[in-house]
Every structure is written in C-alpha cells, then in structure tokens.
Amino acid sequence: MPAQSLLxxxxxxxxxxxxDAHIDPWIPVDRAIITHAHxxxxxxxxxxxxxxxxSEPILRLRLGQDISLQTVEYYEKFVINGVTFxxxxxxxIIGSAQVRVEYKGEVWVASGDYKLENxxxxxxxxxxxxxxxxxxxxFGLPIYKWQPQHEVMTEIDNWWRQNKNEDKASVLMGYSLxxxxxxxxxxxxxxxxxxxHGAIYTLNERLRQAGFDLPELTLVTKETDRKLFRGxxxxxPPSVDSSTWIKKFAPYSLGYCSGWxxxxxxxxxxxxxxxxxxxDHVDWPDLNTAVKESGAEKVYxxxxxxxxxxxxxxxxxxxxxxVHTMYGNEDENEEEEVVxxxxxxxxxxxxxxxxxxxxxxxxxxxxxxxxxxxI
Amino acid sequence: MxxxxxxxxxxxxxxxxxxxxxxxxxxxxxxxTLFTGRRPSFKVNRTMxxxxxxxxxxxxxxxFQESYHSVGDLGETISLLLPNxxxxxxxxxLTEWFRYLGMLPxxxxxxxxxxxxxxxxxxxxxxxxxxxxxxMGSFRIGVSQTLVVRALAEATETDSNVIAHRVMGQWEPxxxxxxxxxxxxxxxxxxSRPYPFFLAYPIEGDVSGLGNPEDWFAEWKWDGxxxxxxxxxxxxxxxxxxxxxxxxxxxxxxxxxEILPNGTVLDGEIVSYxxxxxxxxxxxxxxxxxxxxxxxxxxxxxxxxxxYDILEANGVDIRGLTQQQRRVELELVHQKAPSQxxxxxxxxIDFKExxxxxxxxxxxxxxxxxxxxxxRKESTYQVGRKKGDWWKWKIDPLSVDAVLIYAQKGSGRxxxxxxxxxxxxxxxxxxxxxxxxxxSGLTDVEIGxxxxxxxxxxxxxxxxxxxxxxxxxxxxxxxxINESSRHKSGIAVRFPRxxxxxxxxxxxxxxxxxxxKGILEMYR
Numbered sequence: 001m002p003a004q005s006l007l008x009x010x011x012x013x014x015x016x017x018x019x020d021a022h023i024d025p026w027i028p029v030d031r032a033i034i035t036h037a038h039x040x041x042x043x044x045x046x047x048x049x050x051x052x053x054x055s056e057p058i059l060r061l062r063l064g065q066d067i068s069l070q071t072v073e074y075y076e077k078f079v080i081n082g083v084t085f086x087x088x089x090x091x092x093i094i095g096s097a098q099v100r101v102e103y104k105g106e107v108w109v110a111s112g113d114y115k116l117e118n119x120x121x122x123x124x125x126x127x128x129x130x131x132x133x134x135x136x137x138x139f140g141l142p143i144y145k146w147q148p149q150h151e152v153m154t155e156i157d158n159w160w161r162q163n164k165n166e167d168k169a170s171v172l173m174g175y176s177l178x179x180x181x182x183x184x185x186x187x188x189x190x191x192x193x194x195x196x197h198g199a200i201y202t203l204n205e206r207l208r209q210a211g212f213d214l215p216e217l218t219l220v221t222k223e224t225d226r227k228l229f230r231g232x233x234x235x236x237p238p239s240v241d242s243s244t245w246i247k248k249f250a251p252y253s254l255g256y257c258s259g260w261x262x263x264x265x266x267x268x269x270x271x272x273x274x275x276x277x278x279x280d281h282v283d284w285p286d287l288n289t290a291v292k293e294s295g296a297e298k299v300y301x302x303x304x305x306x307x308x309x310x311x312x313x314x315x316x317x318x319x320x321x322x323v324h325t326m327y328g329n330e331d332e333n334e335e336e337e338v339v340x341x342x343x344x345x346x347x348x349x350x351x352x353x354x355x356x357x358x359x360x361x362x363x364x365x366x367x368x369x370x371x372x373x374x375i
Numbered sequence: 376m377x378x379x380x381x382x383x384x385x386x387x388x389x390x391x392x393x394x395x396x397x398x399x400x401x402x403x404x405x406x407x408t409l410f411t412g413r414r415p416s417f418k419v420n421r422t423m424x425x426x427x428x429x430x431x432x433x434x435x436x437x438x439f440q441e442s443y444h445s446v447g448d449l450g451e452t453i454s455l456l457l458p459n460x461x462x463x464x465x466x467x468x469l470t471e472w473f474r475y476l477g478m479l480p481x482x483x484x485x486x487x488x489x490x491x492x493x494x495x496x497x498x499x500x501x502x503x504x505x506x507x508x509x510x511m512g513s514f515r516i517g518v519s520q521t522l523v524v525r526a527l528a529e530a531t532e533t534d535s536n537v538i539a540h541r542v543m544g545q546w547e548p549x550x551x552x553x554x555x556x557x558x559x560x561x562x563x564x565x566x567s568r569p570y571p572f573f574l575a576y577p578i579e580g581d582v583s584g585l586g587n588p589e590d591w592f593a594e595w596k597w598d599g600x601x602x603x604x605x606x607x608x609x610x611x612x613x614x615x616x617x618x619x620x621x622x623x624x625x626x627x628x629x630x631x632x633e634i635l636p637n638g639t640v641l642d643g644e645i646v647s648y649x650x651x652x653x654x655x656x657x658x659x660x661x662x663x664x665x666x667x668x669x670x671x672x673x674x675x676x677x678x679x680x681x682x683y684d685i686l687e688a689n690g691v692d693i694r695g696l697t698q699q700q701r702r703v704e705l706e707l708v709h710q711k712a713p714s715q716x717x718x719x720x721x722x723x724i725d726f727k728e729x730x731x732x733x734x735x736x737x738x739x740x741x742x743x744x745x746x747x748x749x750x751r752k753e754s755t756y757q758v759g760r761k762k763g764d765w766w767k768w769k770i771d772p773l774s775v776d777a778v779l780i781y782a783q784k785g786s787g788r789x790x791x792x793x794x795x796x797x798x799x800x801x802x803x804x805x806x807x808x809x810x811x812x813x814x815s816g817l818t819d820v821e822i823g824x825x826x827x828x829x830x831x832x833x834x835x836x837x838x839x840x841x842x843x844x845x846x847x848x849x850x851x852x853x854x855x856i857n858e859s860s861r862h863k864s865g866i867a868v869r870f871p872r873x874x875x876x877x878x879x880x881x882x883x884x885x886x887x888x889x890x891x892k893g894i895l896e897m898y899r
Contacts, residue, residue: 141438141441141442141445142432142434142438142442142455142456143442143445143446143452143455143456144455145455260791262455263445263446263451263455263791264448264451265446265447265448265785265791266791305441305445307836308438308441311437312438315435
C-alpha cells in the first residue's frame with residue numbers, strides 16, 4: 001500500500017494528490033474533473049474543468065459560457081503527472097461518467113451517480129474493473145427495487161391518455177436534467193405539441209442545438225391559450241407543485257417521477273395525484289450487482305444510506321467505509337437550477353419569468369399546504 | 376380500492392360511495408369494520424412477522440429495522456422487501472380474506488408462519504400491503520369516520536346523523552349484518568350507543584365578533600375528558616370522545632344508574648375533582664392508562680362529572696331542541712338527583728358584555744380551565760365539528776424558547792424527513808437539558824428547511840435518533856407544566872408544540888431551566 005491513498009476524501013472533493021486534480025469538488029479548485037452536470041456534482045467557480053463531451057452544453061449553460069472546459073470521449077486516456085485518467089459510461093444522465101484513475105498498477109473508480117438500466121438516451125453503464133470502487137447509495141436500502149422502465153412508461157402513457165379522456169392537462173414533474181429526456185425518449189408522444197416549463201424548455205433547446213435527438217417542446221408563456229392545455233402533457237420541474245404557476249393548467253392531474261415515489265409517505269407528502277417510481281440511480285439489486293462487477297476489494301460509500309450500505313458490505317465480505325460528501329441534494333438544488341437558468345439569460349427564459357410574474361400578481365397567496373395539526 | 380391514491384376529500388367520498396353501492400353486504404360490513412377501527416385481532420406476534428419477512432427477503436434483522444425506520448410503516452416495509460413478481464394477485468374478496476385471517480388465532484406459530492407466507496406468495500406488492508394492514512392493524516387509510524359516514528349516507532340515501540349514530544357503539548362484524556346495522560329502521564339499536572359529539576371551532580378574532588352577548592352562553596372550558604353518560608334499559612354506559620366505552624374506568628360515577636331516569640344521555644366533562652374544585656389534567660392522567668384501579672389511585676385522583684348538555688331525555692332524542700331548552704332539561708335532571716359533589720352542572724357564566732368575559736378569561740388558569748366555551752342559545756346539538764354555534768376560546772399556551780438538539784425521522788407521509796424533534800433549555804451548569812418533544816407546528820416548507828439543516832449538522836447517531844448541532848431556536852408552547860421525576864429536567868409539560876421558528880434568536884439566547892421552573896411555581 002502506498003503511504004497515501006490514490007484518491008482521498010478531503011472534505012471538499014474526491015482528491016488525487018499525485019495529479020492535483022479534484023473529482024466533483026464542492027468548492028472552487030484549480031482542476032476539476034466532473035462526473036456529470038447535475039448541480040450537486042458540477043459546481044461553480046473552478047479554474048479548469050474536464051468532463052465528457054456530452055456534458056459540455058449543460059455545463060456551459062449552468063456554469064457559464066466562458067468556463068475553461070476540456071472535454072474527452074469515453075475511454076479516452078489522459079495523463080496528469082503520471083496518473084492515467086479515463087471516463088466510462090455511468091448511465092445516469094447524458095454525458096455522465098465514472099472516473100477511472102490508475103497509478104502504478106492500482107485502479108480506483110469514482111462512479112458519481114449511476115444506474116444500470118439503459119434509458120435510451122445516456123450511454124448505458126459499463127462495469128469497470130478496479131481495486132477500489134467509490135459508489136453512491138441514494139437508494140441503498142432493500143426496500144428500493146425498480147420496475148422495468150417500459151412498465152413505468154406504460155403507466156405514464158395510460159395516465160396521460162386517461163387525463164386526455166377527462167379533458168384534463170397532465171402536469172408531469174421530474175428533474176429537468178436526466179429525467180425529462182428519459183421520459184421524452186420512452187413514452188408514446190400522443191400529441192405533436194408538448195408543453196414545458198422554462199427550466200425544462202431551456203435545457204431541451206440547448207441539447208437539441210448540440211445535436212441530440214430530442215423532440216421540440218413548446219414553452220408555456222403568458223400568451224399561451226389556456227384552453228390548449230386541456231388533454232396536453234406539460235413537463236415541469238419538481239418545485240412547481242408549491243407555486244402558483246401550476247394553477248393555469250386547471251383542471252389538471254399532477255404526476256411526479258422519482259425513485260422516492262416508491263414510498264407511500266413520500267407520495268402523500270408531495271400530494272401528487274400519481275407517483276411514478278422512476279429513478280436515474282441504482283436500486284438495491286443493481287447497486288449490489290455494480291459493486292460485484294467492479295471486482296473491487298474495497299468500497300467507499302458516499303451520499304445516501306452510507307453507513308447502512310457500508311455495514312452491509314462489511315458483513316458480506318467486502319471491506320467498505322462510509323464517506324461524507326456534499327452530493328445527493330438534487331432535490332434541493334432544483335430551485336438553484338432554475339435560478340442559474342435565468343442567469344443564462346435566454347429570451348425564452350424571460351418569457352417564462354413573465355408567465356410566472358403574471359400568476360403571482362393575480363394571486364399572491366401561497367398554495368403550500370400546512371402540515372396536519374395535532375400529535 | 377384506490378382510496379389512498381388520492382388526497383382529495385370529495386374523490387375519497389365518491390370512491391367509498393361507489394364501494395358501498397357495489398360491494399356485497401358482507402364485504403361492506405367488513406369495510407365498515409375497518410373504517411371505524413374495529414379490526415379484530417388475529418393474535419400474531421409482530422416481532423415474529425418481522426423475522427419471517429426478513430428471512431423471506433434474505434436480509435439481516437438490523438437491515439430490516441433500518442428499512443422500517445425509513446418507511447415508517449411495518450406493513451408497507453414488508454410489502455417492499457418481499458421478493459415479489461406478481462402483477463395482479465388474488466381475487467379473494469374482503470370477506471374471504473377476513474375468513475382466511477380468522478383461522479390464525481387457533482394455529483401454532485409454525486402454522487401461522489406457513490399461513491401468512493402462503494398469502495404473501497400470491498399477492499402483488501400493493502395487495503401485500505393491504506393484507507399486512509388487515510393482519511396487523513393500524514389501518515389508517517386517510518379517511519376519517521366522518522367521511523365514511525358521509526359516503527354511507529349518500530349511498531343509502533339516509534340522513535348522515537342517523538348513520539353516524541348507527542356505526543357508533545358496540546358491534547362486531549360477527550354479531551350483526553350490514554342490513555341490521557345500517558338499514559334497519561326499527562330502533563332496536565344497541566342501548567349503549569352514544570350520539571356523535573358536537574365539537575367546537577376555535578374562535579376567530581375578538582369575541583365581540585360573535586355579536587350580541589345576550590345570544591350566547593359561556594362556560595369554562597374544562598381540562599378533562601369529554602364524555603357522554605348514557606342510562607338506558609337500566610344500564611349505565613360511559614363513553615369518552617374517541618369513542619371508547621370506559622364505564623369501568625370511573626366507578627365513582629356508577630351511582631348515576633340509581634338517580635338518572637331511564638333514557639337519559641348527558642354530555643359533559645369528566646375532571647379530577649378534589650375539595651370541591653377541579654384539579655389539573657395531570658392528576659387525571661395518573662389513572663387513565665391503568666388497567667387496575669387500586670384504592671390508592673381512586674383516593675389520589677377522584678373524578679367528578681361536570682354536565683353541560685343533555686341529548687336524550689325520557690328516551691327521546693332532544694338534540695333538535697335549542698341550547699337554552701336543553702339547559703332547562705339538564706337542570707331538571709340535576710335537581711331531581713340527590714345533591715352529589717361528583718355530579719355537577721358546569722356553571723353558566725354571568726356576563727352582559729363581552730368586556731366582562733374578556734376580563735374573566737385572564738383568570739382561566741386559576742380556575743383550572745383552558746378558557747371558555749361559548750354556545751349560541753338558539754343552537755341545536757349537531758354532529759362533529761361545525762362552525763357557527765359552538766366556539767372554544769382558549770387561553771394562550773405557556774411558552775419558552777428552546778434549542779433543537781435531537782431529531783428523528785417521522786413516519787407515514789413524513790418517512791424521509793426529520794420531523795420529530797427534542798428541545799432543550801439551558802441548565803444551571805451551562806448545559807442544554809432536554810425538556811420536551813414536539814412534532815407539529817411547522818409548515819411543510821419550514822419542515823423541509825429544518826430537515827436540510829439537520830441532515831448537514833448531525834453530531835452523533837443513536838439508532839434512529841440524531842444529535843443535532845444546537846443552533847436552531849423555536850418557541851415551544853404547552854398547556855400545562857408539572858414536576859416530574861421521570862424527566863432529566865425535573866419538569867413535564869403537557870401538549871408541547873412548536874409555535875414558531877425563532878430565526879432571530881441564537882442558541883445562547885434560548886430560555887433557561889430556571890425560567891421553566893419559574894412558570895411551574897406560578898401555576899402549581
């Protein structure tokens with residue numbers, strides 16, 4: 001064993017001292033290797049970024065057009081001070097990568113966020129043999145077992161169809177980056193016109209401009225005739241259910257795509273009409289498969305059920321440790337994401353903002369539900 | 376049924392109504408059994424069921440427990456953990472499932488294991504969840520009894536007051552039929568059956584908003600147990616709110632069977648009562664949970680009944696009379712009874728102007744009352760919580776500013792959030808002393824923010840409990856305060872709850888234990 005680990009958990013990133021490179025740092029650094037463009041992994045302010053080329057459009061949208069960004073292909077090797085790095089498909093969202101780090105015959109893999117199922121948009125996860133595997137554990141409990149994707153997509157198709165029959169809008173919430181592209185690639189597009197909230201519209205446009213095969217969306221604006229929402233699909237980020245923006249779609253049915261929808265408690269708390277259990281993270285069986293296929297003799301467990309999963313691995317003959325990071329707050333960061341999209345200053349976003357303001361002036365009363373009183 | 380898929384009241388009522396219109400009478404009766412909290416016990420040991428499920432899922436027990444902590448509901452946890460590929464399982468009816476479960480009590484543990492596993496094997500995930508609920512209870516499906524009554528009333532085109540009355544009282548699915556229970560017009564109703572309680576709304580704004588003081592009665596709002604005392608067919612029944620038949624718990628009141636005329640139903644408050652005056656609720660609390668009421672307990676916490684309404688006189692339902700008329704009837708019944716300290720009328724407060732009442736209101740605590748009840752003289756006795764005729768005007772709770780120091784995840788709809796908090800005040804040695812747990816009082820947004828803080832400021836873990844960096848300050852309200860040898864702080868507060876988040880305060884600025892003890896002195 002070397003005196004110092006190849007990768008270290010410094011409290012600000014996953015750090016390679018020999019190469020002086022940080023993986024997914026949560027404070028500004030000189031050299032940042034980014035696993036994927038979600039805002040809890042790709043943070044603002046570093047001097048130089050390196051990421052997969054498919055992450056570029058989103059990284060520039062979110063972190064600024066003028067960031068210093070080097071992009072690579074999957075499997076392409078780059079060497080920094082004798083340390084060999086390469087990115088490998090993680091299947092989480094477009095451009096998402098596991099970072100393979102090799103030095104003097106020892107291999108570490110920092111997998112960022114990942115899932116094993118092919119979502120027909122991100123390049124599917126590929127296991128990478130290594131000595132040490134760093135894994136997320138967002139859904140690292142045996143209660144989380146996903147249904148096959150096509151079943152969930154059929155549920156969404158049926159829900160939309162039923163709402164259409166009842167002349168209601170189908171407002172479908174999910175993370176703008178990842179979930180929405182996955183949905184668009186896998187559901188049956190029942191209409192030519194699909195409506196979208198500004199956060200999703202902006203991302204979709206950016207990805208289309210970069211050449212990705214995604215359907216064109218229609219931005220919801222102040223001018224959009226509300227009658228047109230009847231029977232239509234409206235895509236929205238998860239923060240809208242407590243906003244007044246959503247009122248313009250009435251009558252509507254509210255759906256939410258998230259792994260957390262597996263629990264009745266979470267579903268009831270969000271007060272959605274229909275929860276779709278769809279996640280871009282591994283479930284319990286796939287997490288165990290990934291760990292096994294990495295062949296690692298040592299595993300570090302980051303964001304999620306870290307202590308639980310580390311204990312489980314230790315009891316099952318795989319040495320594991322838990323690591324505290326600042327990853328895994330996609331939920332909270334959705335709000336941030338919207339703000340950053342506004343700072344990108346596109347014209348579309350301006351229109352979207354106007355459509356928000358309009359609602360707010362009509363009704364400034366919050367629709368947030370207060371919790372039940374009493375013990 | 377898709378009942379738990381919707382949060383909308385009308386949709387729920389409609390779903391239940393459809394069920395009551397289409398299901399078989401047997402199934403309807405079982406559904407009603409569940410909705411009204413009468414699920415029979417199938418004599419299964421929860422610990423064993425957990426072990427069977429963990430074994431079936433192929434996970435160690437500690438991992439089962441961690442999963443349970445995350446989900447918050449045992450039946451749901453098991454349904455998520457079992458290996459399950461069934462899409463649509465069984466077509467057994469509710470009645471058939473209850474029959475299947477009804478075989479359990481006579482079985483050995485091994486037979487129970489096989490019987491339950493056999494069911495799990497053939498059910499889909501959602502069905503397993505429902506099955507577990509039938510098996511082990513806590514069948515909360517987000518419908519109140521009021522909603523069930525409404526749906527049933529609509530489905531049978533019967534007045535909802537009648538239905539409410541019919542589903543109350545003592546009945547078991549084995550001893551009746553849907554026909555007998557709900558549809559029989561003949562009043563061969565169970566003699567024990569209470570009337571649904573009429574509940575008050577908290578007053579909004581100033582009391583003068585109620586208009587002319589002459590239209591209203593005011594009484595102290597007693598801090599006891601709301602109860603109905605029924606004497607019919609020469610038998611006495613004492614019901615407490617929450618629909619519990621508690622006759623045996625109050626032997627002091629059994630003499631009422633000798634002085635009340637047959638066909639009498641009184642509404643009032645059971646309070647602890649000593650030296651001719653009511654005592655704080657905590658005195659009563661010492662005997663509530665006990666199975667055996669020893670002589671000592673009865674001596675230390677005697678009770679009295681303070682009557683404030685009469686719902687049935689001489690066997691006639693008189694809820695349709697006005698408050699004023701019922702008060703006259705009540706006083707008649709009381710006058711005829713020999714003078715007894717333990718059967719009193721809740722006195723009417725003499726006031727001509729709201730100002731007088733406002734003045735008296737400040738004396739509530741000295742009178743061991745929680746404020747006033749204000750009732751419209753012309754009002755009938757209604758069902759459930761209705762706005763307009765009965766108001767409660769409660770005193771402001773006592774409060775201190777305290778620091779959040781421990782947190783635990785909630786259950787049910789709050790399973791993934793830290794929502795159960797323990798609060799502390801500063802002790803004399805400069806250390807924080809925990810004194811109260813509170814669950815409610817924050818908005819969903821605030822809960823989210825507090826949860827966000829907790830997840831990033833965990834100092835230690837003890838099982839499901841997290842020690843949190845002492846930083847957030849909350850104003851904690853409570854209704855009463857007492858000495859307690861069971862608590863580290865030496866103090867127990869009643870009904871603690873979060874009044875507001877004091878974002879303006881630092882932890883150092885929270886209150887001290889000394890201040891709490893000061894409040895205790897004041898209200899002892």
